Amino acid sequence: MFFKKQKFALGLDIGSHSIKVAEITDSSHGLQLKNFGIAAVPAQAIVEGVVKERAQVADIIAALVNNLKITGKRTAASIAGYSVIIKKINMPLMSDKELEDNIAVEAAQYIPFDINDVYIDFQILGASVEKKDRMDVMLVAAKRETIDEYSELIRDANLVPTIIDVDPFALENAYEANYDTENHNIALVDIGASKININILINGVSTFTRDASFGGDQITDQIRSKFDLPYDQAEILKISGNVNGDKRPILEEIFSSTCSLWTMEIRRAIDFYYANYPDHSLAKIVLSGGSAKIAGLSDILRLETDIPVEIFDPFARIDVDPDRFDPEYIRQVGPQAAIAIGLALRSVET
Structure with missing residues (x-):
């Protein structure tokens, strides 16, 4: 008997600082990385998840996809x-x-938007621990306007919007695979760059x-202000931490x-x-x-919470060909690739 290989979606993580694209395939060795790429997004083109410059961002996505063939x-x-809203x-x-x-009637109690202005999805988590005649349900509601805008952006990039997920669940998907x-x-x-997502799994x-x-832009903005640098140079300094003399204590205090x-x-x-x-x-x-990977973050978080802290490796159980992908590059981009990998693991019908 022959089994058709599972088909995965093209994972597209649209961030306010960069676009990440990932493609995963099934091979005889299991999951395999087929493509991955990152493209920078100009400042203010995407602000807190809202695409301000749709044509420009669509062109960036299309160019990245084309460059990766x-x-x-x-x-x-x-x-x-x-x-x-996730509740x-x-x-x-x-x-x-x-x-x-x-679900629509039930959701109206928890959603601060008009029920007609949202798309609703849900997942039954199982019977309630406290009461066996009840069940726990994960409710997700997203504004229609946002979903429709992202779908149009994807179409403008000559792609087909098949799944619109939410970041915490895409991250969870990548974690479960690895x-x-x-x-x-x-x-x-x-x-x-501009947000923190927290998803706790039991x-x-x-x-x-x-x-x-909150996010990395807070550090970039402070570096720009303190050192009178343009955005691009402030980003480089944030990543490298490379500064000498009397400027180092200032940078360390920002971090x-x-x-x-x-x-x-x-x-x-x-x-x-x-x-x-x-x-x-x-x-x-x-x-x-x-x-x-911001300097000092893991240590501060570990001390303040008394909980072990580690960096996400979304390629831990994904076969990555070292002849196609530089291992050091993959190690460096791993944390910011997590959502794109989680999205690339979403199956789509053939």
Whole structure:
């Protein structure tokens, strides 16, 4: 008997600082990286998830896809921020069909938008621990305007929008493909240019999510201000940390104060999680995103939370051909590739 290989979507992570594209295939060795690329996005072209310069961003995506010689069109992208509501809710036990018929009415209680202005999706997590006649459901609502705008952007780039996911679940998908998730609880923390996504998994099931409007741009903006540098040079200095003389203490203070602010926000989310799940201690915090490797962040976070911290490797169980991809480059870009890899692992119908 012959089995058709699973087809995966083209993973497209549209960030405010860069576009990431990933393509995964099934091979005889398992999952294999076929393509990966990053392209910079001009400042202010995308602001807090809102695409301000659609034609320009579409051209960047199309050029990146063409340069990588990607032929697949079916694309999975994701959104985050205040246009998305993710909430775990408790409902009476019912079938998928019954839930589908009733979810809009139930969702209206939790969504701060007009129910007609959102797309709604859900996943049944299982029977409630406290009451066996009820069940836990993960509710996701996204503003139609945002979904439609991202879909049009993808079409403008000559691709086909097939899946519009949300960042925390794309990150979870990448984690599940590369790590064991059973019998321990973890916090996935993605720190991008303008946002922090927190997704806490209990035994592999997403249980708590939170977004915060913080990110690497805070450091870049402070470097620009303190050292009177243009944006591009401030970004380079942020990444390299290369500064001498009396400027080094200034840079170190920027890193330290910003990492402390991020840590405070992450710790606040973890404290809220513990208030609701006191018996489910976290085994570790896993950092991803372009700002995950900011100097000192892991150490501060570990000290403040008393939880082990590690950097996400989205290629841990994905075969990467060293003749096609420089191993050092893959190691360096790993944390910021996580969402794109998670999206590239979404299956699409053939």
